[in-house]
Amino acid sequence: MRLYLASTSPARRALLAQTGIEPVLVAPGVDEDAAVATHEATLGRKLSGPELVSLLAVAKASAVADAEVAGRPVDGFVFGGDSAFEVDGTLYGKPQDPAVARERWRQMLAVGGGTLWSGHCVLDRRADRAAAVDATASRTGGTGRPRTAPPVRPLPASTAGDGLIGDAAPGGSAMVADGDRVVAVDSAVLTFADDVSDDEIDAYVASGEPLEVAGAFTIDGRAAAYITRIDGAPSAVVGLSLPVLRSMLLRGFGATWHDLWSM
Template structure:
């Protein structure tokens, strides 16, 4: 039997969080043009940016035939520093610049969640943002260069990870640490509960078919 939940993301970190929580899911990548989605709405706060992109991803996958009768979750993370939004740096130079600015300071990681329940015929769904303050240690230029050289920060929002090498530089997190990784399991539970779905039901073992 296929899982009820579809994760509209190719993020290994988000997939790992669902796996660790023993929540069965399938992955369907949305292929949303993020720049185009943002251009349609004008300037947004970092929190609203995360929610808008999560919604765009969830609705794109929910429109597919594979989502019929299932629940689709879209997520997106945006890092906020000095009121500015920061997504993935993609290049080493940008990552070095951003991490240098973050060194010894506090930033906020916003993760937007959007859930569409195709089992109830939804097409728009509902969402929520989980935010957490991240406190960074003072980093030397050598440490920053060594970290960027690993390639890890290039493809993640804010140029750091809590579940990888970047954890070495994080002194404290105020808020849901899972949201910093990319998916708040508690937020997902609340969104599911609003639709009468309990993820604990997914832990029930599949009945074994016996033959005589």
């Protein structure tokens, strides 16, 4: 069974590959700034962290789901993801500019940490999905122990079009289902070391690593030494929450994790 990754992120691909899954990478081509601006104008306010990452996850997955890949229709599951780091009520995406990254690190260290929001959207585009396990029935099983996975809820009518999730709490997760679509948000609360110097910040920014990643850091790279604690799934900080993705597939579509393994 194929998993199409609506992203060209090396980190997300590597994360899946190390679990035995070789995704098909497809660039979604979504204008993220425009999508966010449109929804904020409609709502008349700024999007929260969970809303922003769920909105963009849905937009990315939707952009790929009905496209042709290598001249053929998509046949499998399509995953779209997005991340944002929230510090003291402010959401941070990719800094891109060294000066911005440097100042962001000073702000993050002054506060001591923040919340990484990770948005997920899975769309079922299996050619034989009409004959697949009934999704409604599959959602009633596999509940597991309390708090091991977010409860699956029907998607509220008010957000049926965009799939926004607004009620995830820092360190928690939420999941909603709507036909052939499951949307989820996971989060992890990070604590930074309290003795990081300006020289260390300058050296890290000079490495170029923080410029193209949400929050200006990665835990699977040079910044790992500056992070003392993670409350939540470490994979969520890398780019997608593997436990939540597994639950989305299993409880939303009756698909097991090993169905996606590359044999």
